[in-house]
Amino acid sequence: MENATVKNRPMRMKISGPRRAFLILNTTFLILFALLCLAPFLNLLATSLSSDEAVNAGKVGLIPVGFTANAYKVLVTKIAFFRAFGMSVLRVVLGTAVSVGVITLGAYPLSKGNDAFRGRMFYTVLFIITMFFSGGLVPTYIVITKLGLSDNILALILPTAMNAWNMVLLINFFRQIPKDLTEAATLDGAGHYRILFQIVLPVSLPALATVILFTGVQHWNNWFDGLIYMSPDNFPLQTYIYNMINEANILRQQLVTNPGDAALLAQIPTKTLESAQIFIAILPVIPLYPFAQKFFIKGLVLGSVKE
Amino acid sequence: MKKFYSAMSSLMALTLLCGALAGCGYTEEYDYEAIDPGTLAAPRAEYATPEEDAAKNAAYRAEYPTLDRYEEPVTIKVAAIQYELEPDVKIGTTPYNQTFNKIALEKLNIKLEYSVVTASTMYDQKVNLAIGANQMPDMFYTTQAQMFTMLRDQNMLADLTEAYYKLNDNLLANYNDYMPEAIKACMKEGKLYALPQQTNRFATAQRLYIRKDWLEIAGVEAPTTIDEMIDVGQAFLDHKEEIAAATGISAANVIPLSLHKDLTFSDSYGAKGMFNAHGAQLGGYFMGEDGKLYSSNTSPEAQAAVETMRTMYERGILDREFLSNTSASVQSYVSAGFVGMVFGEWWLPKDSLEKAVTSNSVNGADWVWVDLPSYNGQERRPIVDRLLISGYNLVSANCKHPEAVAKLCNLFYDIYYSDDAQERYGTDVLPSNGFYYQFVPMKIWDGMDSSVEYRRVQKAFNELYDNGLNSRDMFKSGLYEDLTNAQIESSEAAGEKIYRIAANDSGNGYFCIRRDVIAQINGNEKLKAAFNSMRNREKLLHFADGYPYFVAYKQKIATKDMTKEEKKGWGIYHEMIDENGSYAYVVALSEGEKPAKYNEFYGTALSAMTDYGEYITTQTSTYFTKMISGESAMSSFNDFVKDVDRNGGETIIGQVNAWYKAVHAFDE
Numbered sequence: 001m002e003n004a005t006v007k008n009r010p011m012r013m014k015i016s017g018p019r020r021a022f023l024i025l026n027t028t029f030l031i032l033f034a035l036l037c038l039a040p041f042l043n044l045l046a047t048s049l050s051s052d053e054a055v056n057a058g059k060v061g062l063i064p065v066g067f068t069a070n071a072y073k074v075l076v077t078k079i080a081f082f083r084a085f086g087m088s089v090l091r092v093v094l095g096t097a098v099s100v101g102v103i104t105l106g107a108y109p110l111s112k113g114n115d116a117f118r119g120r121m122f123y124t125v126l127f128i129i130t131m132f133f134s135g136g137l138v139p140t141y142i143v144i145t146k147l148g149l150s151d152n153i154l155a156l157i158l159p160t161a162m163n164a165w166n167m168v169l170l171i172n173f174f175r176q177i178p179k180d181l182t183e184a185a186t187l188d189g190a191g192h193y194r195i196l197f198q199i200v201l202p203v204s205l206p207a208l209a210t211v212i213l214f215t216g217v218q219h220w221n222n223w224f225d226g227l228i229y230m231s232p233d234n235f236p237l238q239t240y241i242y243n244m245i246n247e248a249n250i251l252r253q254q255l256v257t258n259p260g261d262a263a264l265l266a267q268i269p270t271k272t273l274e275s276a277q278i279f280i281a282i283l284p285v286i287p288l289y290p291f292a293q294k295f296f297i298k299g300l301v302l303g304s305v306k307e
Numbered sequence: 308m309k310k311f312y313s314a315m316s317s318l319m320a321l322t323l324l325c326g327a328l329a330g331c332g333y334t335e336e337y338d339y340e341a342i343d344p345g346t347l348a349a350p351r352a353e354y355a356t357p358e359e360d361a362a363k364n365a366a367y368r369a370e371y372p373t374l375d376r377y378e379e380p381v382t383i384k385v386a387a388i389q390y391e392l393e394p395d396v397k398i399g400t401t402p403y404n405q406t407f408n409k410i411a412l413e414k415l416n417i418k419l420e421y422s423v424v425t426a427s428t429m430y431d432q433k434v435n436l437a438i439g440a441n442q443m444p445d446m447f448y449t450t451q452a453q454m455f456t457m458l459r460d461q462n463m464l465a466d467l468t469e470a471y472y473k474l475n476d477n478l479l480a481n482y483n484d485y486m487p488e489a490i491k492a493c494m495k496e497g498k499l500y501a502l503p504q505q506t507n508r509f510a511t512a513q514r515l516y517i518r519k520d521w522l523e524i525a526g527v528e529a530p531t532t533i534d535e536m537i538d539v540g541q542a543f544l545d546h547k548e549e550i551a552a553a554t555g556i557s558a559a560n561v562i563p564l565s566l567h568k569d570l571t572f573s574d575s576y577g578a579k580g581m582f583n584a585h586g587a588q589l590g591g592y593f594m595g596e597d598g599k600l601y602s603s604n605t606s607p608e609a610q611a612a613v614e615t616m617r618t619m620y621e622r623g624i625l626d627r628e629f630l631s632n633t634s635a636s637v638q639s640y641v642s643a644g645f646v647g648m649v650f651g652e653w654w655l656p657k658d659s660l661e662k663a664v665t666s667n668s669v670n671g672a673d674w675v676w677v678d679l680p681s682y683n684g685q686e687r688r689p690i691v692d693r694l695l696i697s698g699y700n701l702v703s704a705n706c707k708h709p710e711a712v713a714k715l716c717n718l719f720y721d722i723y724y725s726d727d728a729q730e731r732y733g734t735d736v737l738p739s740n741g742f743y744y745q746f747v748p749m750k751i752w753d754g755m756d757s758s759v760e761y762r763r764v765q766k767a768f769n770e771l772y773d774n775g776l777n778s779r780d781m782f783k784s785g786l787y788e789d790l791t792n793a794q795i796e797s798s799e800a801a802g803e804k805i806y807r808i809a810a811n812d813s814g815n816g817y818f819c820i821r822r823d824v825i826a827q828i829n830g831n832e833k834l835k836a837a838f839n840s841m842r843n844r845e846k847l848l849h850f851a852d853g854y855p856y857f858v859a860y861k862q863k864i865a866t867k868d869m870t871k872e873e874k875k876g877w878g879i880y881h882e883m884i885d886e887n888g889s890y891a892y893v894v895a896l897s898e899g900e901k902p903a904k905y906n907e908f909y910g911t912a913l914s915a916m917t918d919y920g921e922y923i924t925t926q927t928s929t930y931f932t933k934m935i936s937g938e939s940a941m942s943s944f945n946d947f948v949k950d951v952d953r954n955g956g957e958t959i960i961g962q963v964n965a966w967y968k969a970v971h972a973f974d975e
Contacts, residue, residue: 053668057560057643058636079398138439145442227429228436232389233401235426243426247391250427271639 041282048072048276055271071276081277083233084240087153088220089284091236095157095219096212103167103211108196110167111174131164137228144229155229156236160218166211173207174200213292220285237281244274343973345497350472357476364476373475373717377416381708385748386423386437386447388430393745395807395847396738402746406735410722414732415714419748423447445706446715448504448698448750453911455493455699459500465702465709466498473713474502475720477753481505485897489696492910502712504698504750509896512689512903513580514889515680516655518647518663519673524549529675533584533615533682536648540564540624543647555670556644563624563647565640566616568632570931571924575658576637578616580650583690583904584679585612589927591690591906592963600907600963602956604927605948611682613944616935630932644669650679653889654882661878664866671867674881676889678901686902693905700749716751719744724753726842739807761891763840764849764884768857770837776828779862782855785872786824791816798822804829808847820851853880910970913962919955926950 015023042062047055051066059065075081109117110124134140140159149155177200185195201208226239235243352370355363387402402424411417422444425433431451437443438454443463449455458464471490474482482490486505493501517529517539525542528535540563543550551558567577571589582588587608592600603609619625626632632640640646641655642662649655656674663672678687700716702709722728723744728736736742771777789811790798798805806820828834841850856876859869866877881888895901912920930947933939 053643053666056639056662057645057668058639138436141436142440142442145440227425228433231401231403231424232426243428246428247426251390 041279041286044275044279044282048272048279050272052270052272071270071272074273075276075280078277080233081237081240081280084235084237085280087234088237091153091156092216092219094153095161096215098157099161099163099166099215100208100212102161103163103170104196104201104208106162107167107170107174108192108200111171127162127164127167130162141228150229151231151234152229153234156219156222156225159225160222163215166214170204170207170211173204177203209292213288217285217288241278241281244277340969342495342969344491344494347468347471347494347497347499354472354479356480371472373473374414374714374721376414377708377711380412380416380418381711382418382420383706383708383711384420384422384445386430386434386444387421387746387748388427388448389424390427390745392743393738395809396743397741398810400741400743400746402748404741405743405746406741407719407722407743407747410732410735411715411718415711415718417711417715421748443703443705446700446702446712446748448700448748450698452696452699455501455701456911458701459495463704464500465704465706466500467502467702467709467712468499470702470710470713471499471502473710473717475717477724478505478716478720478751481753488694492694492696493699501699501701502716502749502751503696504700505752506695506697507893507897508691508693508695509689509893509903511652511691511695512893512896513575513583513650513652514676514678514689514892515580515584516649516651516660516674516676519675520554520671521546521550521647522675524553529677530680531677531687533680536680537615537619537622537624540619540648541622544623550647553670554644554672555668560643560645561647562626562640562645564619565626565637565646565649566629566632567634567637568630568932569928570935571928572634574634575651575655576634576641576649578612578650580679580689581616582609582612583688585609585615585682586685586688586690586904587612588690588906590924592908593904594907600960600967602951602960602963603906604923605951605956608682609931610941610944613931613934614941615682617937617941620935621937625935630936642666644672653893656882656889657878660881664877665871665874671865673866676892678892688902688904689896690904690906691896692909693907694909698750700751712749715747716749719747719749719751720753724842726839760845761883761886761888761894764845764853765886767837767841767845767850768854768884770840771828771834771854772858772861774831774833774837776824776834777858777861779858779864781824782858783870783873785855785870785875786821786851787818787872788821789816790819795819806846806851808851820846849879849884852876853884856880857884907967908963910966913959913966915955915958915962919959922954923951923956923959926954 039062043060046060046062046064048071049064049067049069050060051068051070054060054065106127110120110127112120114120135143144150144155144159149158181199181203182195185199190198221238223236223238223242226236227242230236230239232243350367350371352367353363354367357364389402392398392400402421408419411419422442423430423433423437431449431454434444434447434449435454438458455464471479471482482505486503489503489506490499493499493503515530515536521543522529522539525539525546527539527542530536530539543561543563547558547561550556550561565576566581570578570582573579573588573590579588582603585608587603587606589604589609591603593603593606595601616625620627620629637646637649638659641649641659644663644666655676660674663669664674666672679689681687700712702712722732722736722742734740787808790805792815795805795807795816803822804825805817805822806825807817808820809818810816811818828838838846838850853876855873856869857880859873860866860880864873866874883890885891892901896903926947930939930943930950934941934943
């Protein structure tokens with residue numbers, strides 16, 4: 001009886017002394033490291049919530065000095081900022097949708113064997129070439145402008161829609177899906193589209209989540225194409241911020257030519273306003289990773305086939 | 308097969324050898340091509356200004372009208388930089404919808420089509436891209452000298468001689484009287500390939516800005532020599548406790564002199580002023596006694612400047628932490644009231660000095676500025692480029708109407724610089740209706756206008772003050788009045804003139820110049836005349852911000868005793884209005900009242916500069932920083948000179964002298 005109670009007690013894993021020390025040190029180190037990664041963001045937030053004077057004096061570290069939400073109040077009235085924000089959101093949503101659609105449609109046939117898809121080798125090589133060589137800036141610019149896409153959101157979406165890296169990722173994932181699954185569907189009379197959308201995609205959620213995350217973040221962070229193809233009224237957010245931060249220097253250089261530009265220089269946002277805008281700009285991306293986490297579960301196909 | 312391989316390998320070796328030889332050859336045999344500017348084809352009628360000979364001018368203008376309208380509509384593709392809007396400009400104005408387009412179409416029958424519109428940070432690259440893509444606009448502006456020479460040499464630019472003669476009298480006079488050498492620099496074999504932007508090279512002159520209140524606390528005078536400057540810095544250090552107590556900052560934050568970490572940084576807040584004071588300019592070339600140009604980096608003057616900074620660093624006068632400073636951090640320390648002395652161009656008062664003056668956490672900040680201190684008994688001179696062209700207005704060789712560039716320049720000038728523009732062109736010329744000078748594709752400033760601006764405003768202020776607009780009580784609370792759109796509309800309907808300064812915080816109206824003050828001015832003919840002698844922009848900027856300060860200043864109220872609204876005018880007043888203001892120095896230099904030293908090299912980088920320039924700049928900064936911070940002895944200056952000479956310095960000097968000879972080959 002006594003023995004039984006002892007047996008029923010939850011087992012406590014024995015951890016040796018050195019091992020315990022290592023775990024404590026390791027956890028502490030990782031927590032500190034995580035906090036360290038947080039520091040720049042906290043500094044940004046603190047700057048945006050501090051008074052201009054404290055920021056100028058370099059007093060602001062991780063905690064706001066001379067707390068004021070003034071920068072955010074001013075920011076609320078900045079139409080250009082929110083227009084840029086909207087443009088970025090639109091770009092991410094539309095861009096990711098188009099991109100994932102195109103990539104999936106490309107990856108599915110290429111994941112088939114040579115006997116099922118005769119021209120597979122040719123297309124694989126074709127796509128791989130785009131991974132290493134591009135037409136270059138000027139030819140791309142010519143293509144975009146000749147297509148009449150300048151200052152059009154499609155100019156930001158179409159050129160990067162077909163991302164060969166992401167496609168290779170999907171191809172490899174599709175290949176790991178047991179053949180029996182698709183063969184069973186074929187026997188039941190399903191065509192390729194039905195197999196892709198109802199069998200392959202639902203079991204490929206982890207890979208799809210990865211591709212969506214990569215594409216979305218890439219669209220959110222890209223500033224250069226916005227600068228080239230869009231007019232300032234249609235800048236996406238990152239382009240808008242890039243311009244905001246660098247314009248002051250350009251204007252200062254021009255003071256030599258036109259002293260009147262001093263008035264324009266006064267329009268340049270202060271450091272606090274700058275920080276507030278950058279902070280708002282990174283906000284949407286921060287929660288993306290934790291939320292996408294739940295899709296990164298392997299083994300969705302586990303148990304679907306009995307060997 | 309063996310034969311084939313050996314043939315192939317010989318061919319390969321030969322190719323490599325050729326490449327290597329070519330690589331050696333081009334720097335050694337580099338020869339700068341002399342460009343003959345020639346003389347422009349004479350105008351078909353002799354020119355005289357209206358003041359010189361009215362009849363002659365009329366005859367000339369019959370031949371070269373300034374604003375004649377095209378009979379058929381002419382479409383011109385242009386480029387524009389879309390800057391942030393200034394507060395008085397109608398919200399939503401873009402280059403595409405600005406009223407200048409409408410006026411150009413109505414008055415000149417020119418339809419402007421914008422093929423490149425982008426923000427300032429990308430403008431040059433985007434124009435480059437468009438040219439590369441064979442989509443060059445018909446007319447555009449660029450700051451890149453390299454782009455200009457490249458396009459000119461490939462015959463892609465139109466001859467602008469005819470356009471030049473069509474410029475209005477003011478613009479012509481500016482080019483002829485103040486910058487003939489800039490026009491010459493844009494000429495080749497008797498043709499003019501650009502209308503250079505009008506620039507005042509003296510606006511780059513550096514000065515030393517010093518905290519006036521610190522001088523008083525430390526009981527010293529503003530320095531006139533480098534030795535005195537060191538003494539002043541030492542006095543600031545010795546009195547840092549008193550300075551801290553009086554101004555409310557901590558003693559540890561008292562920085563007698565602050566600089567940018569990169570010694571080759573050649574803008575405000577850097578060490579340029581320090582080098583200039585010693586007669587040196589990093590990256591500059593001066594005429595030696597042997598009639599040849601020498602590099603200033605390796606000159607004894609540069610060495611002297613480094614030695615001075617070394618002394619200052621040793622004593623703690625030069626900020627010990629300056630090696631982590633960017634210009635933005637120096638700027639913010641100045642704003643926070645930590646810095647006693649700083650070098651910079653004329654625009655510092657409104658940029659950062661004003662922030663220290665108006666700061667709530669600094670008590671009694673005030674500034675003085677002096678010419679660069681003299682070293683070793685030399686004359687006190689700033690250093691400026693012999694020729695400074697900050698931008699070019701270019702016209703494509705494919706453009707069918709190159710003379711339109713002159714018409715557009717004239718139209719812009721007419722709108723922007725004349726006070727009766729509204730009578731002639733209607734309310735479209737008002738910023739509040741969508742006219743924004745920054746969006747106009749042609750960049751032509753009345754370069755000399757700024758020089759007279761401060762005199763005009765100074766005169767107007769004094770007249771206003773002398774004619775009774777001088778009660779401090781009236782201006783204590785500033786000149787801003789927050790009006791809703793409804794209030795503005797009803798006032799304007801009643802025939803009142805409303806001066807909108809900026810959109811207000813709530814977004815449903817504007818800050819305007821106080822209506823009671825405008826009413827008082829309009830009630831008195833003398834006041835009205837004085838007020839209206841200012842241009843619209845001057846009323847909104849100089850008057851609205853600066854006048855309350857001016858009244859208090861005139862009554863000898865100390866800056867620290869002024870109200871917040873009065874202090875707000877400190878920057879604009881001491882920059883652009885005061886006769887001892889910072890811009891007045893630029894004017895004095897332009898008019899030859901004060902001497903300057905000239906950097907003889909200008910224009911695009913020579914091939915050796917492209918090859919070795921970056922290395923030399925980095926080495927200069929590294930060696931100098933080490934000497935200043937005491938990490939290496941002053942004797943390592945000799946190692947530096949050897950290092951530079953060995954690694955491209957001599958090649959560059961050779962090219963620079965060849966360039967100089969070529970550029971001056973056709974001088975009379």
